[in-house]
Amino acid sequence: MTASGRIDRVRAAAAIARLALQQIQDDLTGDISPREPAEIMRELHHEADPHDGVLGALAQLLTRAAQTVTLTPIDTDAREAAAGAVEEAAAFITDSAGMRLHLATRTLHPQGERP
Known part of the structure; x- marks a missing residue:
């Protein structure tokens, strides 16, 4: 695949992701119980397996991006600095x-904790 084809595909996928996130945001409006935002946030971050939630998927994507950055043909120090920054973003x-979302969900709906 060409670089421009890859970038076009990423742009389309990112647009779909933004649309899906907007839909979730729209579901957080109106008269809702504390349980509903808790359940929605649990879909964003799964405490039992953080890689399963939306945030975990984004962190995995950034980790892959950091790995790719280490292979770019630029100065080694710049490459390592860029990859390190992306890895730190994934960890954050x-x-x-993720921890803050977990604390919020436990406060809003502690009975919904997954085993």
């Missing part, structure tokens, strides 16, 4: 953002 998503 699962560690920091």
Whole structure:
């Protein structure tokens, strides 16, 4: 696949992802119980298996991007700095953002905890 074809495919996939996220955002409006946002956030971050949720998938994507960056033909220091920054972003998503979502869901609907 050509580079431009790959970028076009990524743009289309990102547009679909944004549309899906907008739909989820729309579902968080109106008169809803505390359970509903908790369940929605659990779909974004699965505490039992963080790689299963939406945030986990995004973190995996960024990890792959960091691995790809290490193969780019640029200066080694710049390549390592860029890859490190992307890896830190992936870790932040699962560690920091994921933990905060987990704490929020436990507060909103503790009975919905997955085994």
